Amino acid sequence: MEVGAVASMQFVKGAIRAAKLVSEYTQHTLLVGNRASTFALSMGLPGPTNLSSPESLEKWAKWKQNNCEPNFRKNVIPVNGCGPYRPVIGVSDLQKNYYACDNKETIDRGSILANANTGSEHISRHNHDTISMAVIDKLGHIAVGTSTNGATFKIPGRVGDGPIAGSSAYADQEAGACGATGDGDVMMRFLPCYQVVESMRQGMTPKDAAVDAISRIKRKYPDFVGALFALNVQGVHSGACHGWTFQYSVRSEGMEDVEVYTVHPEDN
Incomplete structure (x- = not known):
């Protein structure tokens, strides 16, 4: 339940590092806009930086x-x-x-x-840059984080699901973790990663929990595009998606390299 997030932040490249600083050095959960940038710079992150390419x-x-x-x-x-x-x-x-x-x-x-x-028609694997990652250390501690540039052509001021706890990421070391990507404006209405973690807490497998969370969204929004992965405390993982073919990667102790898993919508 240690959470830090930033949104609508400019001039600072390391957004996910800034989010971690919010968690470590404030009693807040979410900082936004140029004040978030000022906080990040004051805490030692490099900048200000022109992020345009x-x-x-x-x-x-x-x-x-x-x-x-x-x-x-x-x-x-x-x-x-x-x-x-x-x-x-x-x-x-x-x-x-x-x-x-x-x-x-x-x-x-x-x-x-x-x-x-x-x-939803603006969201696809060709214009998405979301990265969500979950980690379990040797002591069983779980951490999860998500970083994204947001939806292309978004309205200025828009905040998507990236910094919303329980939407694009959620973790509890008693149950597991989840990361999500896709049509954040729709997905955040369902807090899908919170749903996944709570479903695993109630005994669902990662696969069933992932499919259930995606199914809840597509019943209301059949045209949405999105995906998520689920990871339980034993390291068992799975994914589910709708509207695109989703890939996620895994590396655990003893593996020489990352292994990529492909999830198809029809697998749900």
Whole structure:
């Protein structure tokens, strides 16, 4: 139950190290924004650092040229290509064939509904960078951590499931650990890693616990994309996924190298 997290942090490369500092040197659980960056720098992490790469700047420039599409907004109308965005007033307006902005522009119903998406289509193995890791030491202590750059084209200020305890990661040395990745905006509503660890505490195998947690999400959101791994205190591990083929790696005492395990959605 020692937890540290940071979110919306800029200028500091070692986000997961910053999260550990929150756990070790504060009584808080979560620090966010530039104040989190200030804390990390004051505790000795290197920076401030420009975290933009030529690839990310090129992607951003092309996105701006495409009127900031795709994005994660819904039920809104952009006054210009990249905003500002204004809400569609009332549910009934979605049933109309047009919506008149203050500038009297007319936008058809198809354009409105095009903005009303869940965001899942932006999440895939090709644009994800989440790393979640669980470790058991020789004394049986368990630690888990997750680090991510977040969803591509996210709305500024968005916090995903990465820093939310019980969502992208959770551990209890009486039961085991879990790490998750995918459509964090959906998955965090279910705290899937907390669910996995509690299921193992109640006697479920890692496989059954992982499948159960994914099944709970896909019953409500059949189009979501995500995956998780489960690890019990004996070192038995498994994974489950939905919407993509998921791979996770394992290395334990006596192994000469990492072994990669592949999980298919149909395995659930």
